[in-house]
Amino acid sequence: xxxxxxxxxxxxxxxxxxxxxxxxxxxxxxxxxxxxxxxxxxxxxxxxxxxxxxxxxxxxxxxxxxxxxxxxxxxxxxxxxxxxxxxxxxxxxxxxxxxxxxxxxxxxxxxxxxxxxxxxxxxxxxxxxxxxxxxxxxxxxxxxxxxxxxxxxxxxxxxxxxxxxxxxxxxxxxxxxxxxxxxxxxxxxxxxxxxxxxxxxxxxxxxxxxxxxxxx
Amino acid sequence: xxxxxxxxxxxxxxxxxxxxxxxxxxxxxxxxxxxxxxxxxxxxxxxxxxxxxxxxxxxxxxxxxxxxxxxxxxxxxxxxxxxxxxxxxxxxxxxxxxxxxxxxxxxxxxxxxxxxxxxxxxxxxxxxxxxxxxxxxxxxxxxxxxxxxxxxxxxxxxxxxxxxxxxxxxxxxxxxxxxxxxxxxxxxxxxxxxxxxxxxxxxxxxxxxxxxxxxx
Numbered sequence: 001x002x003x004x005x006x007x008x009x010x011x012x013x014x015x016x017x018x019x020x021x022x023x024x025x026x027x028x029x030x031x032x033x034x035x036x037x038x039x040x041x042x043x044x045x046x047x048x049x050x051x052x053x054x055x056x057x058x059x060x061x062x063x064x065x066x067x068x069x070x071x072x073x074x075x076x077x078x079x080x081x082x083x084x085x086x087x088x089x090x091x092x093x094x095x096x097x098x099x100x101x102x103x104x105x106x107x108x109x110x111x112x113x114x115x116x117x118x119x120x121x122x123x124x125x126x127x128x129x130x131x132x133x134x135x136x137x138x139x140x141x142x143x144x145x146x147x148x149x150x151x152x153x154x155x156x157x158x159x160x161x162x163x164x165x166x167x168x169x170x171x172x173x174x175x176x177x178x179x180x181x182x183x184x185x186x187x188x189x190x191x192x193x194x195x196x197x198x199x200x201x202x203x204x205x206x207x208x209x210x211x212x213x214x215x216x
Numbered sequence: 217x218x219x220x221x222x223x224x225x226x227x228x229x230x231x232x233x234x235x236x237x238x239x240x241x242x243x244x245x246x247x248x249x250x251x252x253x254x255x256x257x258x259x260x261x262x263x264x265x266x267x268x269x270x271x272x273x274x275x276x277x278x279x280x281x282x283x284x285x286x287x288x289x290x291x292x293x294x295x296x297x298x299x300x301x302x303x304x305x306x307x308x309x310x311x312x313x314x315x316x317x318x319x320x321x322x323x324x325x326x327x328x329x330x331x332x333x334x335x336x337x338x339x340x341x342x343x344x345x346x347x348x349x350x351x352x353x354x355x356x357x358x359x360x361x362x363x364x365x366x367x368x369x370x371x372x373x374x375x376x377x378x379x380x381x382x383x384x385x386x387x388x389x390x391x392x393x394x395x396x397x398x399x400x401x402x403x404x405x406x407x408x409x410x411x412x413x414x415x416x417x418x419x420x421x422x423x424x425x426x427x428x429x430x431x432x
Contacts, residue, residue, distance in 0.1 A: 050303040059294065059305055060276045060326065076426070078275065080307070087266040087312020088425040089275055092294070098301020110276065208291070208432065209304040215427035 001106065006030060009111040010063060015104040019169050030111045032037070033061035035136035035147045035172040036119065037181025044104035049181060050096025053147075053191045055139040055156040059095045067094055069102040069216040093212060098182075098202035100213045107199025116155030119147045126190050127160045132161040139190040140173075217322065222246060225327040226279060231320040233261025238388050246327045249277035251352035251363045252335065252386040256397040262321035265397060266312025269354040269363070269407045275311045277326045283310055285318040285432040294324070309428060314398075314418035316429045334370030335363045338380025342406050348377040355406040356389075 002013040006027050013022060022043065023036045034046055047065065051058030064078025080129035094101050124144035129137060134146035146162045148155050171191050176188045177198045184197025194203070217230040222243050229238060238259065239252045250262055251269050256378060263281065267274030280294025294307035310317050340360035350362035362378045364371050392404045393414045400413025410419070 020253065057279050057295065059307070060279055063273050063276055073424070079273065087314065088316075089308045089312060090420055090425075090428070091275070092305045092308030096305060098303065100304075203303065206304055208289070209306075211431035212306070212428055215431045216424065 004030075004111070005197065006111075009113070010108055011111055012106060012108040013043050014106055015042065015047075017043045019043060019046060020172075023170065026111070028114055029113055031114055031117070031149045032111055033058055033109055035138070035145075038172040039172055040177045043107050043109075045181065045203075047107050048097065048099055049105055050098075050193070052189075052196070053136040053145075055133045055135060055137050055192060059092050062091060062095050062107065063110055064091055064108040065094060066105040067102045068105060070213070071214065074105070075102075075216065090216075093122060093209070097209075097213070098205075099200075100202070100205060100209070101216055112149075114149035114151070114155070116152035117149040118155050118159045119145065119161055119167045120159050121145045121167050122162070122163035126192065129192070130158075130162045132158045134158050134162060137192065140171075141162055141188060157210055220246075220327070222327075225329070226324055227327055228322060228324040229259050230322055231258065231263075233259045235259060235262060236388075239386065242327070245329055245331055247330055247333070247365045248327060249274055249325055251354070251361075252322065254386065254388040254390055256390055256393045259325075261324050263311055263323050263325075264313065264315055266409070267315075268412070269352040269361075270347045271351060271353050271408060275308050278307060278311050278323065279326055280307055280324040281310060281317045282321040284321060286429070287432060289432065290321070291318075291432065298328060306432075308427070313399055313425075313429070314421075315416075316418070316421060316425065317432055328365075330365035330371070332368035333363075333365040334371050334375045335361070336375050336378055336380040337361045337376070338381050342408065346374075346407070347424070348374045348379045350374050353371065353375075356387075357404060369397045 002017050003012045004025055018038055019034055020038050023030055042086055047062055065075045069075055078089050121143050126139045134148035136147040138145050138198045148158045179198050180200040182199045182201035183194045183203055184201050187197030189196040218233050219228045224297055234254055235250055239395040263278055263340035282292045285291055294305050309340050337359050339358055342355045350364035352363040354361050364374045395414050398415045399410045399419055400417050403411045403413030405412040
């Protein structure tokens with residue numbers, strides 16, 4: 001299931017939908033809150049891990065979702081229009097919960113407009129991020145990748161500051177994570193939040209959050 | 217405490233900060249996710265009630281906050297930049313929780329840019345909302361109010377569809393809610409979510425959400 005509303009600038013898809021399927025389905029000039037790369041678990045996996053490569057707050061771009069809690073309960077949280085959202089919303093705790101709250105079923109993300117788009121790569125590391133941050137920034141081995149969209153001139157400015165060469169097409173990183181995507185010291189990918197490694201290791205869970213999970 | 221970062225397009229303020237103080241402090245061309253009206257409880261009250269008059273998803277515009285849970289625990293949730301947000305985020309359950317999760321201390325909201333701005337009012341009711349929705353829409357007695365910002369031409373288009381007359385300055389609705397702002401059948405204000413009444417009545421709380429609140 002993959003539905004895009006250009007008018008409302010939202011996309012709703014089943015959790016297993018590959019990220020690149022969403023990119024392929026978008027109309028010209030609308031962009032999702034993730035870069036054009038394929039990662040384990042599709043959209044649901046991405047949301048469960050709290051995003052990849054975003055230099056903005058990914059949690060705010062997830063408008064709603066349904067998930068199966070560890071108790072077996074199906075929980076619908078958030079929405080896609082204001083009428084569906086009456087408060088008491090459990091969307092954001094799910095984003096970045098690394099499976100502790102259960103398994104995503106369907107996810108709605110916000111789309112944003114832009115007439116310009118670019119993806120560049122160059123040698124570099126995240127220790128020295130560019131001054132003008134692109135919307136998406138990640139390190140793959142010794143290469144730094146930047147993806148930006150928005151006003152044409154703003155994209156030109158960000159990419160001029162970043163340097164590097166244009167990357168055509170999309171990247172599939174799934175083969176780097178045969179045992180699933182988690183955090184870890186020796187992973188092949190970095191972003192500003194984590195180093196991403198093969199396996200399902202999650203960041204340390206605050207005790208308070210465990211209590212919330214147990215309540216669901 | 218009221219801090220505005222035009223570069224990051226965020227505003228962080230203590231919970232009691234009046235909404236109109238935030239409007240007054242904003243640089244030209246940046247707007248908050250609420251209309252230029254004063255409501256009980258300032259920014260913290262607004263977030264606790266889940267917003268007022270938004271025709272978009274207000275919960276996604278609250279990037280982070282700190283709150284005192286009923287247990288007395290001070291909880292910091294979300295953030296204002298991606299580095300601060302490592303998942304396990306309790307921001308969104310607080311938005312629209314009507315006090316069930318405790319009392320807000322400090323709130324960070326996203327600001328959005330726009331060169332055009334307009335506030336119109338005309339006789340009408342929310343039973344018949346305009347086709348081109350403004351960002352903020354509410355009913356005050358027998359008058360409908362619309363506030364929009366964004367591209368100049370888009371603002372013109374939305375206001376032409378809405379009609380009515382320009383409203384100068386801001387509105388203070390606090391006197392209409394001497395016992396606090398809650399939901400109720402006979403309140404003076406409506407938006408697309410609720411009819412807002414004097415008193416602190418909250419919408420019905422799902423049992424699941426009570427369990428989450430008890431865990432905090």
